[in-house]
Amino acid sequence: MKLSTAVLVAASASAPVAALQGFGQQSTGYFPYCATACYRALGSNYLSCSFDGYVPGGMMDSDSASATPACRAGNMPFLSSLAYCISTHCSYDIGIIETWWAAKSTGSGGAFEPPKWSYQEALMNVTTAPTNVLTAKDNLTSAMLANETNYRNQYGTLFMVDREEFLHEKYGLVLLMMGFGIPLLATWLGYLPFVSPLIHKLKPYIVWPSTIRSYQVRPLPYLGGSALTRGQALYVAAMTILTVVFMAVHYESYQPNLWYPGQSVELMAYVVWRTGCYSLALLPVVLLFAARNNTLLWLTNWSHETYILLHRWVARIFALLVIIHSVLSIAYYVEDGNYDSNFSEAWWVWGSVGTVAVSAMLITATPWVRRYSYEFFLLSHIVLAVFVLAGTWYHLLYLYMNMSGYEQWLYVAFGVWGLDRLFRVLRVLKNGVQRARIVDIGGDIVRVDIEGIRWGFQPGKVVYAFFPTLQPLRPWENHPFSVLPTAMLERSNAVAPALDKDSRSSLGSGTRNDVEKNVISQQIPTKQVATAAEHQPTAGITFFIRKSRGFTKQLAAGTNILALLDGPYPGNPTAPILQCDRVLLICGGIGITAILPWIDSHPNVKLAWSVKEYASPLVDSVSKVLDRVVEKDVRIGHRLDIEELLAEDTQAGWKRIGVVACGPDGMCDDTRALVTAAAKRGNAQFELEVHAYSW
Known part of the structure; x- marks a missing residue:
């Protein structure tokens, strides 16, 4: 049960702005536990300046009236009793104690007033060791001893809560780093000279083959989804195993617990915390893998199709964690007897919004929906994603008032999602307003030419094209197309270098001397200058589209059709x-x-x-x-x-x-x-x- 002092000092709750739980400047705000336990063992009793109706913030184990932070800040009996309790229970350096005292001795978070006396000044006020033990009904009018049983229970509860929050934040960070790091590691290892030959030999066995017979692009019978390749399955298996292991290990309990009456309720609460934290940790991975502006596309040799497939599987893990989090939260509050009182709270309502949106995404993202109406899938996916992000944000905001550190995960998720959307807009603006020419070449296939685009001749490029005037009721719709340079289609066979008249006539002779002259004449350089009229324009892109249902069915021959381009992207x-x-x-x-x-x-x-x-x-x-x-x-x-x-x-x-x-x-x-x-x-x-x- 013991965490290292160095880690706990780093997790000190001296700053009002929350970092990840257990990391940076703040964990849950309970370290040093001995000092916080003393404060909680004394903080619920009446002082001479107390008034009825005030309930101290953060005192989850107290339901009695107590003093305001301003009252405690100038009350010597409270401060001297607190200082004496700390002096007899804490062995930390005086600097750590003074830091805690200056930030937490009269309250926590926004409910804090700087104490009138420092820790050492308050302790010096205790000239005689107190002998009276404070009970729950006593008024604190002089220096008194904290109830030892209450102190131990406070300490054990706070330590166990802090331990659990540190663990699930640490495991969440591992999930996040593995989600981003596995593609990078797999790619960069391939550049090592002693690893590359081994990887080439392993590809036919563990990278390329499908996990289910020869199905990969083809939809699976009955299920309708796509089978993973073995390489993709290794990633999904690694993320799944890590999540399951992190959900299952290193639970401990402290009873009697002042927050959770009974071991089953306590452990259920910890599972609720872990599912919530791990889902937050996976959210940036889910969003990045679905992004067009996925930085991993440029940093790895994995294809966009692979990331989209992995996005679906990581999203399923994420959704399962969210659903388990919600179901166990209901079970916990029913068991705790507080379900009715919390059901209408804003944090509960917004959490429910996020869970319902995640569940709806699972349904609308099924292969049947994607194939039947890709446009509906795309629009519903974006709208529901907004509800997931908004629901999660307000769930945490109303529950923790931005004091928990969990919002840090959302900052990363918002950054990934927001930057992807921003760069999409910037790409469209960079490409400008274009005009397309659509030609029906027959066989339900149309050719789309857009002049003036210079993207080079590299293979594997994809563009997302908008045609707002073809679908005025849904101008935001866009579809991916493989793109090729128009000049490539117009260029004929390479023409042999032109020779002057004398050179051409000399090639007609058959004597030895003539042959020797021919060799010489062919070695004489000839100057060639191609004019623009001899060549088709080099700027422009073309893509061929086969008409199907939905948007592509509306494509018809025409010129000067408004087109917006988001791209190019690596495929x-x-x-x-x-x-x-x-x-x-x-x-x-x-x-x-x-x-x-x-x-x-x-x-x-x-x-x-x-x-x-x-x-x-x-x-x-x-x-x-x-x-x-x-x-x-x-x-x-x-x-x-x-x-x-x-x-x-x-x-x-x-x-x-x-x-x-x-x-x-x-x-x-x-x-x-x-x-x-x-x-x-x-x-x-x-x-x-x-x-x-x-x-």
Whole structure:
């Protein structure tokens, strides 16, 4: 039961502004426990300046009238009795005692008045050791002894409460740091020279494979959700195990407890505290993983799709903790007999608002809702998230009046959520008001061109596009699209360097001397200057959209359509693929949009693309890009043989093959399974990136 003095001194409650419980300048405000126990053992008795009807703040174990802080501050019998009690029970340095005395001897928090005498001055006033023991009914009119039983119970109660709050805040910090730290650690370890080869060997076994057969992008039968890969499952398992362990360990009880009558009630209260604290600790992780401006996207090699999937699972842990917190709170107050008196309190009402909003989010975020109406899911998710944050804030505000330190967790959560929203707006403002041209190319596919955007040719970029005039009743709606440079679609095959007239005529001769001249003439540099008229504009972006239900169904051919762009954002990491000797691009249907930028990013690319008959106009739309690809396998109305494609590259002797897949759910899952199997055979080293365009 003993905490180190250094930790307790650091947790001293000398400052009115709360930090995390047990950290920084303040824990719960009870250290040193001997001094606070003396104050509480004496503080509920009448003084000469007391009046009926005043109940001291923070005296959870007292229901009797007592004195105001101003009354205590100038009352020598109280201060001398308190000083004598402290002198006989506390062995701390005088500086620690004086610090506590100056801040806590007459009250706590806002209910405090500086004492008229210092600790040593009040103690010097006790010229003769008191012998009378104070009882609950006595008026404190002279220096008296605190009741020893009351003192011990006060000390034990305060120590146990402080211990529990220190523990669950410490464990909460571990959860928060592990939530953010695991992706960083997993990525940065991969850069170590002696670790990187090991990770490459482990990827086919513990990173890429699905946990449930070959399901990953495809929805699971009956359940409808997405299966985790083994790598993703390791993260979820680590966070789940940590949460369960931290919920289960290091409970202790003190009885008779002046706050909690009975061990079961006391331990139930501690469980309520832990579930509340751990849910607060996980909230920033939940919000960051869902954010578009997720700093971990730039600091790790994990994809946005992975973070979204982990967001759902961490959010489920968070929601479960919130629900358990609420259910046990009801059980606790029913057991304690105070349910009716607390039910209408503001802190209870706002806590209920947060719990109901979390429960509603679990329902509206199910795969069935997301697939049936993504727009409804998105709007309801944002609105309910606001209610969760507001409910939690006011729950803590009315319960603790910002004196507990729990609001520090919310500051982090507000920062993550608010900065993400702010940077979204700033990105839209930076890109400015744009005009889009929409062309219906057939097969329920439209091409959207937006001129004047210069984002480069790097693969893996995603943009969230708004078209307010197409949906005037819901102008805030936006959807993610893979983006490619318009110039890439307009550029034809590379033209051979131009030669002057004499050089061209000399190439027609067949004599030896002429051949020698040819060699020389080809080595003479020729000056070339391309004019702007010879080239299509280099600025602009394009994305292809397949019409479906909801917003995309409203897309129709038109020009000068108002467009706002939030982006670009990184989708999947590109470095591991681009470091390979060979890149195999596998796509289906509209997935070609995410694949095309890879073509100009690596010198050794093979493209395999299958398109359904009705979507064949899409092939014509990207024909100029296809003409530049030396190795390609484009099939209309036929499936790709992915296993054969992998076997061909392996047999060709490539040592390190990067595979990028984007297309229908089944094709992506098949590619994952086949690449995993090929990597296990060890004939070549593989890298894999899957761009799923389902939600």
